[in-house]
Amino acid sequence: MYKQKAEPGKQCQECQSFTVNPSNAAAGTCFGKDVVAEGGCMFFKAKEANAEAK
Numbered sequence: 001m002y003k004q005k006a007e008p009g010k011q012c013q014e015c016q017s018f019t020v021n022p023s024n025a026a027a028g029t030c031f032g033k034d035v036v037a038e039g040g041c042m043f044f045k046a047k048e049a050n051a052e053a054k
Helices: none
Strands: 018-021 024-030 033-036
Touching: none
Parallel strands: none
Antiparallel strands: 018 024, 024 033
């Protein structure tokens, strides 16, 4: 279930499934659905720490 606001540390922008919108960092998509970066859901999965280093 998607929520517009998530608790800190479990926001869409910190999830593996989130793809940021290049023209708007506050928005993006998750499995083809429009979401906001601060949103969240019960399927949250944190990005891997070393994924940024690639």
